[in-house]
Amino acid sequence: MDQRTEIGALGEFGLIEHLTKNIEFKNASTVLGVGDDGAVIDHFGRQTVLSTDLLIEGIHFDLSYTPLKHLGYKSVIVNLSDIYAMNATPTQILLNIGFSNRFSLEALDEFYAGVNAACEAYHVDLIGGDTSTSQKGFIISITAVGEVIPDSFVKRSGAHVNDLICVSGELGSAFLGLTLLEREKKIFEETGAQPDLEGQALIVGRLLKPEARKDIIEYFAESEIVPTSMIDISDGLSSDILHICKESNVGCILYEDKFPFNEEAKAFAYKLEIDPTACALSGGEDYELLFTVSQADYEKIKINPSISVIGYITEASEGKHLITRAGNKHQLIAQGWNHIKS
Amino acid sequence: MDQRTEIGALGEFGLIEHLTKNIEFKNASTVLGVGDDGAVIDHFGRQTVLSTDLLIEGIHFDLSYTPLKHLGYKSVIVNLSDIYAMNATPTQILLNIGFSNRFSLEALDEFYAGVNAACEAYHVDLIGGDTSTSQKGFIISITAVGEVIPDSFVKRSGAHVNDLICVSGELGSAFLGLTLLEREKKIFEETGAQPDLEGQALIVGRLLKPEARKDIIEYFAESEIVPTSMIDISDGLSSDILHICKESNVGCILYEDKFPFNEEAKAFAYKLEIDPTACALSGGEDYELLFTVSQADYEKIKINPSISVIGYITEASEGKHLITRAGNKHQLIAQGWNHIKS
Numbered sequence: 001m002d003q004r005t006e007i008g009a010l011g012e013f014g015l016i017e018h019l020t021k022n023i024e025f026k027n028a029s030t031v032l033g034v035g036d037d038g039a040v041i042d043h044f045g046r047q048t049v050l051s052t053d054l055l056i057e058g059i060h061f062d063l064s065y066t067p068l069k070h071l072g073y074k075s076v077i078v079n080l081s082d083i084y085a086m087n088a089t090p091t092q093i094l095l096n097i098g099f100s101n102r103f104s105l106e107a108l109d110e111f112y113a114g115v116n117a118a119c120e121a122y123h124v125d126l127i128g129g130d131t132s133t134s135q136k137g138f139i140i141s142i143t144a145v146g147e148v149i150p151d152s153f154v155k156r157s158g159a160h161v162n163d164l165i166c167v168s169g170e171l172g173s174a175f176l177g178l179t180l181l182e183r184e185k186k187i188f189e190e191t192g193a194q195p196d197l198e199g200q201a202l203i204v205g206r207l208l209k210p211e212a213r214k215d216i217i218e219y220f221a222e223s224e225i226v227p228t229s230m231i232d233i234s235d236g237l238s239s240d241i242l243h244i245c246k247e248s249n250v251g252c253i254l255y256e257d258k259f260p261f262n263e264e265a266k267a268f269a270y271k272l273e274i275d276p277t278a279c280a281l282s283g284g285e286d287y288e289l290l291f292t293v294s295q296a297d298y299e300k301i302k303i304n305p306s307i308s309v310i311g312y313i314t315e316a317s318e319g320k321h322l323i324t325r326a327g328n329k330h331q332l333i334a335q336g337w338n339h340i341k342s
Numbered sequence: 343m344d345q346r347t348e349i350g351a352l353g354e355f356g357l358i359e360h361l362t363k364n365i366e367f368k369n370a371s372t373v374l375g376v377g378d379d380g381a382v383i384d385h386f387g388r389q390t391v392l393s394t395d396l397l398i399e400g401i402h403f404d405l406s407y408t409p410l411k412h413l414g415y416k417s418v419i420v421n422l423s424d425i426y427a428m429n430a431t432p433t434q435i436l437l438n439i440g441f442s443n444r445f446s447l448e449a450l451d452e453f454y455a456g457v458n459a460a461c462e463a464y465h466v467d468l469i470g471g472d473t474s475t476s477q478k479g480f481i482i483s484i485t486a487v488g489e490v491i492p493d494s495f496v497k498r499s500g501a502h503v504n505d506l507i508c509v510s511g512e513l514g515s516a517f518l519g520l521t522l523l524e525r526e527k528k529i530f531e532e533t534g535a536q537p538d539l540e541g542q543a544l545i546v547g548r549l550l551k552p553e554a555r556k557d558i559i560e561y562f563a564e565s566e567i568v569p570t571s572m573i574d575i576s577d578g579l580s581s582d583i584l585h586i587c588k589e590s591n592v593g594c595i596l597y598e599d600k601f602p603f604n605e606e607a608k609a610f611a612y613k614l615e616i617d618p619t620a621c622a623l624s625g626g627e628d629y630e631l632l633f634t635v636s637q638a639d640y641e642k643i644k645i646n647p648s649i650s651v652i653g654y655i656t657e658a659s660e661g662k663h664l665i666t667r668a669g670n671k672h673q674l675i676a677q678g679w680n681h682i683k684s
Binding site for chain 2: 031
């Protein structure tokens with residue numbers, strides 16, 4: 001970025017106008033967008049699903065290795081992922097940002113370019129929000145809105161004994177990307193050496209530019225599958241399956257040898273002497289969908305190459321366990337990524 | 343507060359459970375609340391109105407004179423006010439908070455007590471949100487959800503020539519409250535003298551515990567009034583009437599002698615040698631409703647003692663003016679409260 005325009009030159013309303021001037025609505029449900037006291041949507045007899053997240057610089061992201069455009073994209077994705085995890089289709093977002101005077105108008109434009117790219121890719125309308133200065137750092141709060149056929153949303157609490165536990169995509173790659181970037185950052189700080197990300201585009205991409213599993217929700221609709229429970233994997237498989245078990249009052253068995261890994265990511269994990277299974281269980285930020293289906297749906301599930309069956313639901317009294325490749329049985333514990341640590 | 347419990351002792355999920363354990367839904371439209379990836383609402387054929395705000399310590403509020411319970415209450419109110427300003431009825435909120443380790447569990451409980459009191463008073467359900475640590479200070483992001491009979495929402499852009507300009511309640515009191523508290527804070531910092539707020543409960547209350555004008559929206563419905571345009575006064579009358587003029591492509595005349603003031607607040611303004619009219623025009627944070635109605639509605643408007651007619655809409659070419667008590671004509675300029683100043 002060659003130019004630096006101070007945001008104060010535009011004022012608050014000028015800034016909002018600048019950032020939102022090219023918005024074109026993609027959804028018939030978007031009745032009124034940015035520019036009034038509120039936005040208006042009409043889901044025409046559908047139910048409305050809402051999810052919101054707060055992302056704070058230094059806590060949730062590190063701008064020393066996160067380009068602002070990627071940050072904008074990812075901020076939208078993590079919220080859309082929550083809407084998909086309800087078996088719903090995202091339709092709109094509201095975006096609040098706070099930023100210190102360290103950020104120029106060009107920097108905000110980069111961030112919004114990422115936000116707009118995600119809205120474009122997922123057919124979502126940006127319909128409102130607030131901009132403010134902050135005392136320190138960059139603060140993002142997004143609320144995502146989606147729609148669902150009445151009462152076909154999927155909660156965490158519906159898993160039944162003998163249901164199959166399924167997961168989309170591959171696990172642990174985002175955590176490996178984070179590990180790599182944190183390592184390179186440390187080397188840079190200590191020695192000034194430029195990052196060596198050679199051949200690691202996949203894992204870095206999984207961390208910096210994740211995607212939400214729109215395709216899985218569409219497959220459910222096409223195949224007439226209604227999962228009995230669902231959650232998106234933001235805190236790691238272990239933590240997230242425990243949420244399903246707790247809310248559904250059931251136990252589970254997971255099989256390590258069924259965990260889906262990307263071969264490239266796995267090779268990198270071994271190079272770093274990290275167990276790929278540990279990355280899957282505790283890594284987080286994969287934004288894959290973890291869900292349970294009735295055994296009757298097995299035939300429909302197994303033909304989708306993006307879905308892996310990794311275990312099954314048991315009685316609560318049987319506990320929550322992982323069966324390792326060696327056949328050992330370990331209790332699952334929440335060791336997921338937690339912003340509020342004791 | 344005698345006790346101090348570190349938030350880390352509960353963990354993120356324990357904290358959310360603790361803060362939201364007593365929620366009982368007040369609205370039939372609330373299908374699913376806190377505890378899943380998303381919340382679900384069903385407005386049963388009504389349109390959904392959404393508004394969101396970001397409030398940052400040191401920018402939007404000063405905890406040295408703002409009790410956390412009041413802050414919780416006010417954070418909800420400012421968002422509900424936006425929903426009312428769309429002629430809609432608020433039904434749910436989502437609440438994100440970020441806080442540094444300076445804040446104890448007891449402090450968050452105080453904040454939530456205020457949030458819950460506002461939800462109770464306005465019959466609104468808290469249905470979701472996110473909690474996070476922050477690097478510095480207290481950060482609040484609220485999204486308010488409301489419902490409206492299809493296409494009966496009121497925008498800023500519908501004012502017509504000759505429409506009456508109306509305002510609810512009294513203007514400028516919140517700004518006087520802010521001026522008083524800032525003055526007492528400065529005296530305390532310089533001399534250690536305890537604040538002298540004697541007899542100033544009204545203006546301090548207007549700043550720290552504002553209310554949203556639910557009653558006005560209800561009066562519109564009862565009286566079959568549909569304003570032609572509406573906005574809530576958050577940035578000051580001057581700035582907010584200019585929004586209506588800009589969006590509606592009209593001009594306006596306001597009459598200073600029609601501005602509604604509280605007598606107690608006015609007396610305090612004179613004591614401080616501040617012009618009450620300046621407080622009304624530029625003070626902000628009154629959270630009163632500013633709206634325009636067709637002249638045909640005048641009889642219905644004038645019998646409501648909470649509504650004052652303060653001017654009328656003109657052709658855009660006639661400009662935006664204030665007629666003072668002395669009969670002088672001044673151009674209205676946006677000098678409202680602006681978080682992003684150049």
